[in-house]
Structures are given as C-alpha cells and as structure tokens.
Amino acid sequence: MRTGSSPTRAFTAVIALALASGAALGASPAEAAQQPDLNGVWRMDGYGTVLSFQQGTLDEYQTTGVSCLKGESAQRSGPTTFETRGGQTVFRVRPGTTHDHAALHIDGSVGDRGLRRIAALPDACRHTADSGPVATFDTFWQTFEENYPFFAAKHIDWHAVRDEYRPKVHPGMDDDQLFAIFRDMVAPLYDGHVVVSDGGHRFFGQGRPGTVVPGPGLDTQIKAYVQRRDLGTGRTLQEYASGRISYADLPGGQGYLRISAFSGLAGPGATYAADRAELDKALDGIFTSRRTAHLRGLILDLRINGGGSDDLGLRVAERLTDRPYFAYAKRVRNDPADPSRHTTPQPVYVRPSPTPRYTGPVAVLTGGSTFSAGETFTQALMDRPGPTVRVGQPTQGLFSDALERTLPNGWTFSLPNEEFLTRAGKTFDGKGIPPQYGEPVFTQEEFDKQRDSAFDRAVALMNT
Structure with missing residues (x-):
C-alpha cells in the first residue's frame, strides 16, 4: 500500500x-x-x-x-x-x-x-500469544509461507529454509541471535519490500544487487547533478511539492519533469489527502494551457523515485492522455496452501483529467533506484495512447503494497503479497521493467566524464 x-x-x-x-x-x-x-x-x-x-x-x-x-x-x-x-x-x-x-x-x-x-x-x-523465540520464529516463517508469491520465481525452497533455521531457535537465545536468523532467512530474496525491524537499532532491508536505495541524500545529489550538467546556466528547476517534483523548460519546445516520490509531497507525515492536493497544485502549475499547447516533447525522470501512493501516480498519468486506457491489473495471493491461487485480477484504468493535458511524445527515464509506486506509474504509461519510450536501466522490481506484520515479541516486518499484471498477464517483479533504450544511469564513470547518457538519448529521441 x-x-x-x-x-x-x-x-x-x-x-x-x-x-x-x-x-x-x-x-x-x-x-x-x-x-x-x-x-x-x-x-x-x-x-x-x-x-x-x-x-x-x-x-x-x-x-x-x-x-x-x-x-x-x-x-x-x-x-x-x-x-x-x-x-x-x-x-x-x-x-x-x-x-x-x-x-x-x-x-x-x-x-x-x-x-x-x-x-x-x-x-x-x-488467547494471549506466546512471545518466546520459537513462537516468534513460527509466526515469521508461516506468514511468508502463506502470503509471499515469489518463492518459485526466485528459486527459494522456503521449507528447506525452515528445516535449516528452526533447529537453531531455542527459548534461551538472545535477540541478536534471533534477529540474525531472520535476516539470513530472507536475505536471499533480495526484495526491497521485505523488511525486519525491532523498532530500535536492529533493522534489515535491501534492494536488488547492483542497485541503490533512493533516499534524501541521493536525491539531493542527483538533483544538483541534473541542474548543473543537463540544464546548465540560465535554466533552473522550478520545485513543487516539498521539492519532490521539479520542472524546467528545455530548448526546442521540450520539457523536463522530475518526480522523486509519490509520498511526502505536502511534507513529512502528510496524509494522502494533503499529498493529493499538493500534487494537483503542482500539476496545475506545470501543465498549463499555454505550455501544453506548445510542448513538443516531455522527458519524465523517475530514475530516483522512492515510491509512495499508486493512486498519485495514476493522477499524473491522467495529465498525459486524452482518452481512457488500461494501466494494469492487480491481484493478491489468496490461498495459504497454494501460492499459485490468487484473487480475480482487478483492472485499473487511466482516465483523462478534465484539466489541461499533454498528449505528445514522452520519454520515461528509469533505473534501479526507481522503486515501488515509481514502477507502477511506469507500468501505467506502457499502454499510453501517445508516443512513449523508456530509456535507462530496469526499475527495481517492487510493485506490491508492503504487507506490514507484527511478531509476538513486538518486532515488525513486511513482505509483498500482490502482483501487478500487464494486459497479457505478465509481471515485472524481481527483474523490474526494462527500458526500450538501454543507457547507463548515474554510474561513477558517468559522473567522472560529466555525462548523462540517458538524458541525452531522451533529448535525441524527442527531436526525431
């Protein structure tokens, strides 16, 4: 969610x-x-x-x-x-x-x-739950057993994991030992929606190997690099929504729209309603009648995007079409004993906004730091009626809402239990949505040589 x-x-x-x-x-x-x-x-x-x-x-x-x-x-x-x-x-x-x-x-x-x-x-x-290590382990393992959809796709034998680790759990073990067991059990999943926390200093979470988890420090660094390298002097990113949305007009009638999250738009701890109002305000300021009438191409930069609300992603997509179209279908694992059984997929559609819209060519920039709602938004643009291309690297591969659970000893953890399907029934979980034009994204070599190959490719595509 x-x-x-x-x-x-x-x-x-x-x-x-x-x-x-x-x-x-x-x-x-x-x-x-x-x-x-x-x-x-x-x-x-x-x-x-x-x-x-x-x-x-x-x-x-x-x-x-x-x-x-x-x-x-x-x-x-x-x-x-x-x-x-x-x-x-x-x-x-x-x-x-x-x-x-x-x-x-x-x-x-x-x-x-x-x-x-x-x-x-x-x-x-x-009844009051047993809060000891054995009961805590059993709840942890069983929750994944009944809800996690991707064991087969990731070649993980979850029953073998239980056979390996449960004998190591005993009533006298300390918290460090138990936490290390949980960490080692789920680490091979390389799933950014799998998180374990004791509420204090013990925390485990990771992204796909070779990718970087988006955060405020990375976002600030990359925004400054884009401003300096891609926009140069004379063009400044206009910021909206607590800095999580920014826009600049480019030469040749093109536009550059950067979105780093679909949450926290109205500030830390903001409600969904506040974020939605702030998003609408930002989009009204960007997609004006005058700008949409003259815009020849839009570069939509999601390369650093930490996710948030899927619904807010759809609200942006509504500004980029003049007719309804299929975005994706959502289903959830629905049988504790059979991971192949799911609820009936619910189709989700993008419907045109009544406000000014841009329906011309769009180049979507993605990378391994495109997470979660940034990915469902990318997926929602795949069948967009207007010309749309994806440039960069595959997204992180996280689409499901994160199912947050509590353990008998008071610790918390999360896991995914949903799938977002294309019209053909395909999912991109694990591997992410691939680009149509592969380019390096914020590598050290790119920084050293003052390059942004994905941005430059997008500009060239918009000019063709």
Whole structure:
C-alpha cells in the first residue's frame, strides 16, 4: 500500500486495515437504510487478515495457521469511512452483492479488498500469544509461507529454509541471535519490500544487487547533478511539492519533469489527502494551457523515485492522455496452501483529467533506484495512447503494497503479497521493467566524464 510518507515506502510502509459500518450520527433514515450492516467479523480475501467491527470501532487481527495477533484499530469518521489516529489512513466500505460480502478501499491504494463474513474470531485470537523465540520464529516463517508469491520465481525452497533455521531457535537465545536468523532467512530474496525491524537499532532491508536505495541524500545529489550538467546556466528547476517534483523548460519546445516520490509531497507525515492536493497544485502549475499547447516533447525522470501512493501516480498519468486506457491489473495471493491461487485480477484504468493535458511524445527515464509506486506509474504509461519510450536501466522490481506484520515479541516486518499484471498477464517483479533504450544511469564513470547518457538519448529521441 503506497500511502506512507517516507522517501522509500519499500522500507517504511505501514499497513492498517479498517472497515466502516452502521448508521452515522446525524444520518437521515434513508441514508441509514442504505448503509450495510457489517457489525461482526469478516475475513479479507488474501492479506492474512480478520476484521472485527463493533460499536464504531474496527479492530484488525493478523492471522496465520499458527498465530493471531491484534493489529491496528480505527474509529468511524463518517457513514462509511473509518480513520486511524490523526487521519493518517482513511478506509471506505463498499457493500457487496449479498449480506455476507463487502469490499474495502484504502485511500491512496488502487483496487478494493474483498471481505467475507465469518461466524467468529479464530480461536487463536482469543488467547494471549506466546512471545518466546520459537513462537516468534513460527509466526515469521508461516506468514511468508502463506502470503509471499515469489518463492518459485526466485528459486527459494522456503521449507528447506525452515528445516535449516528452526533447529537453531531455542527459548534461551538472545535477540541478536534471533534477529540474525531472520535476516539470513530472507536475505536471499533480495526484495526491497521485505523488511525486519525491532523498532530500535536492529533493522534489515535491501534492494536488488547492483542497485541503490533512493533516499534524501541521493536525491539531493542527483538533483544538483541534473541542474548543473543537463540544464546548465540560465535554466533552473522550478520545485513543487516539498521539492519532490521539479520542472524546467528545455530548448526546442521540450520539457523536463522530475518526480522523486509519490509520498511526502505536502511534507513529512502528510496524509494522502494533503499529498493529493499538493500534487494537483503542482500539476496545475506545470501543465498549463499555454505550455501544453506548445510542448513538443516531455522527458519524465523517475530514475530516483522512492515510491509512495499508486493512486498519485495514476493522477499524473491522467495529465498525459486524452482518452481512457488500461494501466494494469492487480491481484493478491489468496490461498495459504497454494501460492499459485490468487484473487480475480482487478483492472485499473487511466482516465483523462478534465484539466489541461499533454498528449505528445514522452520519454520515461528509469533505473534501479526507481522503486515501488515509481514502477507502477511506469507500468501505467506502457499502454499510453501517445508516443512513449523508456530509456535507462530496469526499475527495481517492487510493485506490491508492503504487507506490514507484527511478531509476538513486538518486532515488525513486511513482505509483498500482490502482483501487478500487464494486459497479457505478465509481471515485472524481481527483474523490474526494462527500458526500450538501454543507457547507463548515474554510474561513477558517468559522473567522472560529466555525462548523462540517458538524458541525452531522451533529448535525441524527442527531436526525431
């Protein structure tokens, strides 16, 4: 779920789940009659989650075949909406076709999550969880076993991993030893959405080998290099959205648009609603009627992009088309015992914005530091009706929302459990979206020789 506010959602995304139900205070009898009766307990399709709604409070339970742990809570804020503390995350319920089915939408994410009514909380949810090393290990391993979709693609035998490491776990081991086991178990996945943290100094997360995780320091360095090398004197990047979006007009009627994140646009800790408003303000300032009428080509630089909200990426894509088109389809692993079973893919479309739009040629610059929502945005441009090319290096290979889990000992970890599909049913997880024109991206040789080969190739392509 790309609703976090950090530069790279891959390492800091927090997932909370909630559900709205019942008659809101002040609702009319007609409005109350239309509201679904969702009091009770619901199991989410995929996501290893059970939701309990009672008396205006929604409680999340994170479940596996061996565990049940209490998760987030949210309070009703409207007839069919719930919010976590401070309004950081907003959830909306959508009635299903029957009394026992519904759907949950999370602001900032794309698609809905199916809900099915169940009789009661699982038995494990009624008991205090064992917080010792063995129970913590079993919950950690089982969560991946039931939710991670990519073991086969990455040639990882997860059962062999359990056979190797579980005998090393015992009640008297210390935290350093247990954390090292978890780190060693997941390190071979090379998955930036796999993160383990004790909430203090112990932290593990990594990107694909040979790539660099985007962050504020790298973003500042590269922005200065682009300003100096690509734009030169006389042309300055105009910054928007807390510096995460910048734009400059180039010679020959071309434009350069740089987006370094789809979160934190309204500042650290901003809500999705605030980020969305800030994005719209930035896009209104960039895609003016005058500029869109005269623009001959647009270079869209995503080479340093830490991700964020998929929905915000779609809002940018809406400024780049004059007719609706297919962006991607989203599905989630939906059988704890069978990694080949998924929910029915939900198609997601880009629809033209009613504001001024640019529909001419676009060159998308990508690299290994293009993460998460930066990648779903890249994927959303692949079937764009206007001429579109990709230049640079493959993206990182992270598309799923990060499923955040809590362990019995209080540690947290995250993992992906979704796939974003092309029209042909292909995914780019692991390897990333490849460019059509391969060029080096911010290598030491490029810096030493004062080059930006990907930018120069994009300029040349826009001039043809």
